[in-house]
Amino acid sequence: MSSERDPLLVAPSWNHENVQGLEETREKKLGPLEVSRSNRWAILGGIWIANFLACLNSTLVATLLPSISSEFNKSHQISWVGTAYLLATCAFTPLYGRLSDAMGRRGANQTAVLFAALGTLACGLSPSMNFIIAARFFAGIGGGGIFTTAAIITSDMFSLRSRGLAQSISNIFTGAGLGLGGPLGGLISDRYGWRAAFLVQLPLFLLSFVLTGYNLRYVTPGKGKTSKEVLKRIDYGGIFTTLAWVFSALAFLSYRYNEQLPWDDTRVISTLAFAILFFLLFLLVELKLAVEPVLVPSLLKQKIPVLVGINNFLVAICNFSIMYFFPMWFQTVMLSSASTAGLHLLPDSISMSVGSIFAGWFMHRTGKYRTITLTFGILPFVAAALITTLREDSSPTRLWFSIAPMGFGNAITLQTMLIALLAHIPKSTIAIGTGFSQLFKSFGQVGGVAISSAIFQSVLDRELRKRIHGPGSPDIIKRIRESARLVISLPPGLQRDVRDSYDVALKNVFVMATCSTFAAYIVRLAIPEKSLDESDPAIPHPQNPPVRSDVENVSDAVLRPAATSRL
Known part of the structure; x- marks a missing residue:
C-alpha cells in the first residue's frame, strides 16, 4: 500500500531484458550519427567498393574498344560505347539526390548499384554492338548514382569537420579504380577476352549490395512511404x-x-x-x-552552390579532356604501346589518392578549407601547362610526372568544394545539394569528351590536309583519323607528317584544358571561408551539454553515437 513518502513515478528496474528490448528499439530507429562503429565501417565498405567499380568502368572500356569493335565489325559506332555511359550519367545523376530523400539512402544506393551491376552483366553477354551500347547506357544510370549516394551517405554519418577525412578515404578507392581500369582491363582482355573484364566485376557488385543492404538502415527525414509516392516525385x-x-x-x-x-x-x-x-x-x-526539379531552382539563387557548380563543370572538362587524350599523345607522337600509354595516367591516380588524404586531414585538423584550396588549387593549371609543352625529347621524368600535380590538386579542389557547399546550405538539403553539384560535374564530363573531341578532329583534319597531298590522300587521311593505331605502321616519311599532325591537334586539346582549369581557379577565389564547426549539430557546445533522458543514459552502454568518434 502506498504512502505519502512513496514516489508517484517509479523508475524502471533495468534488467537484461529491459536493456535488450531498448537496444532492439534503438536499432530500429537509429539516426545516421548514432549507428555503431562496426555498422558504419560496413556501410562505408559497401559504398567504397561500388565507387571503385564505377571508376573502374569509366577507364576500363577505353582499353577494350579495339577488341569490341573487331568482334562486331562496327568501328564507326565504337565511340557511342563510351558516350552512352556518360549520357546516362549526365541525365540520371542529379536524380539520386531527390531519390535519397524519397526512397531513403539504402533504397537510392541499392537502386544505383543494381543498375550498374545489371548493365555490366549485359555488357559481358552482349550479342551485338547496339546491345552493348544500350547496356552501357543502362550501367551509366547507376554509375553516376553510386557517386551521389556515396557522398550523401558519408555526409549523413559524419560531422562537417570529419566529413572531409571520410571522403578522402573514399577517394582512394576512386583513384584506384581510375588508375587500374586501363591496365587491368587490358590484362584480363588479353588472357580471357574482353567479356571477362565485365563479368569479373559482378562478385564485387554483389558484395557491395549485401553490405549496404544489411547495414544501411538508419533513418533520415523525408523518406517516402510507398512506391507510388516515390514514382510521383521523380522529375x-x-x-x-x-x-x-x-x-x-x-x-x-x-x-x-x-x-x-x-x-x-x-x-x-x-x-x-x-x-x-x-x-x-x-x-x-x-x-x-x-514539382521537385533535379536542377533545384532554390540553389540557383544562392551564390555558393552556383560557384561550386561552375567550378565542378570546368574541372570536369579539364579532367576528362586530359584523361581521354593524354594516352593518345604517347601512342601517336611517341609511338608507345597502348598499355604503356595507359600507364601514364597512373601517376595522376596515385597523386589523387594522396591529395585526398591530405585534404581530409587538413580540414579535420583545422576546420578550414579556403587556404588549402587556393594554395594547391593552382596545381592542375601547372600540370596542364606542363602537358601542353611536352616534346618527343622531353626527359622521362617530365613525360611520366607532368600529370601528377593535376591529380593532387583536383583531389583537394573537388573535396574542399563539396565541403564548402555543404557548409553553406541547410543540413536538410544535403541530399539535393550533393545531387546539384554532381549535375554540373556530369555536364562537364560530357562536355569535356565532346568539346575536346570536336577540337581534336577539326584540327587533326586541317593539319593532315596541310601535310598530305597527292593521289589517294583523302582516303589515307580518313583512315588515319579513324585509327590511331595505324600511325606506327606507316612509312617513315608519311609517319613523320602524321605524328606532327597529331601533336598539333592534341596540344590544342591540352590548351583548352589548361584554360578550363585556370577559369575554375578564378571562380574559386570568390568562395569565402566558413568554419566547419559552425552550426554543426553533431558537435554539442561544451558549455551547453544536451539534456539527456534516463533512456539515453542507459543506451550509451550499448550504443556509441558516431558523432563522438573520428576516422
Whole structure:
C-alpha cells in the first residue's frame, strides 16, 4: 500500500531484458550519427567498393574498344560505347539526390548499384554492338548514382569537420579504380577476352549490395512511404529533356567536327536546332513545371552552390579532356604501346589518392578549407601547362610526372568544394545539394569528351590536309583519323607528317584544358571561408551539454553515437 513518502513515478528496474528490448528499439530507429562503429565501417565498405567499380568502368572500356569493335565489325559506332555511359550519367545523376530523400539512402544506393551491376552483366553477354551500347547506357544510370549516394551517405554519418577525412578515404578507392581500369582491363582482355573484364566485376557488385543492404538502415527525414509516392516525385520531364538536349548536342558535334559535314548539311542544322530547343525546354521544365526539379531552382539563387557548380563543370572538362587524350599523345607522337600509354595516367591516380588524404586531414585538423584550396588549387593549371609543352625529347621524368600535380590538386579542389557547399546550405538539403553539384560535374564530363573531341578532329583534319597531298590522300587521311593505331605502321616519311599532325591537334586539346582549369581557379577565389564547426549539430557546445533522458543514459552502454568518434 502506498504512502505519502512513496514516489508517484517509479523508475524502471533495468534488467537484461529491459536493456535488450531498448537496444532492439534503438536499432530500429537509429539516426545516421548514432549507428555503431562496426555498422558504419560496413556501410562505408559497401559504398567504397561500388565507387571503385564505377571508376573502374569509366577507364576500363577505353582499353577494350579495339577488341569490341573487331568482334562486331562496327568501328564507326565504337565511340557511342563510351558516350552512352556518360549520357546516362549526365541525365540520371542529379536524380539520386531527390531519390535519397524519397526512397531513403539504402533504397537510392541499392537502386544505383543494381543498375550498374545489371548493365555490366549485359555488357559481358552482349550479342551485338547496339546491345552493348544500350547496356552501357543502362550501367551509366547507376554509375553516376553510386557517386551521389556515396557522398550523401558519408555526409549523413559524419560531422562537417570529419566529413572531409571520410571522403578522402573514399577517394582512394576512386583513384584506384581510375588508375587500374586501363591496365587491368587490358590484362584480363588479353588472357580471357574482353567479356571477362565485365563479368569479373559482378562478385564485387554483389558484395557491395549485401553490405549496404544489411547495414544501411538508419533513418533520415523525408523518406517516402510507398512506391507510388516515390514514382510521383521523380522529375521525368527533367530527365527526358536532359537526355534530348545532351544527345542532340553530341550528335551535332559529331556530324560537324568528327565527320566534317558542312554547316548547311541537314543533319548539322537539325541536331543543333534540336539541342537549343530541348535545352530551352529543360530550363522551362526545371524552373516552372517540375514539382521537385533535379536542377533545384532554390540553389540557383544562392551564390555558393552556383560557384561550386561552375567550378565542378570546368574541372570536369579539364579532367576528362586530359584523361581521354593524354594516352593518345604517347601512342601517336611517341609511338608507345597502348598499355604503356595507359600507364601514364597512373601517376595522376596515385597523386589523387594522396591529395585526398591530405585534404581530409587538413580540414579535420583545422576546420578550414579556403587556404588549402587556393594554395594547391593552382596545381592542375601547372600540370596542364606542363602537358601542353611536352616534346618527343622531353626527359622521362617530365613525360611520366607532368600529370601528377593535376591529380593532387583536383583531389583537394573537388573535396574542399563539396565541403564548402555543404557548409553553406541547410543540413536538410544535403541530399539535393550533393545531387546539384554532381549535375554540373556530369555536364562537364560530357562536355569535356565532346568539346575536346570536336577540337581534336577539326584540327587533326586541317593539319593532315596541310601535310598530305597527292593521289589517294583523302582516303589515307580518313583512315588515319579513324585509327590511331595505324600511325606506327606507316612509312617513315608519311609517319613523320602524321605524328606532327597529331601533336598539333592534341596540344590544342591540352590548351583548352589548361584554360578550363585556370577559369575554375578564378571562380574559386570568390568562395569565402566558413568554419566547419559552425552550426554543426553533431558537435554539442561544451558549455551547453544536451539534456539527456534516463533512456539515453542507459543506451550509451550499448550504443556509441558516431558523432563522438573520428576516422
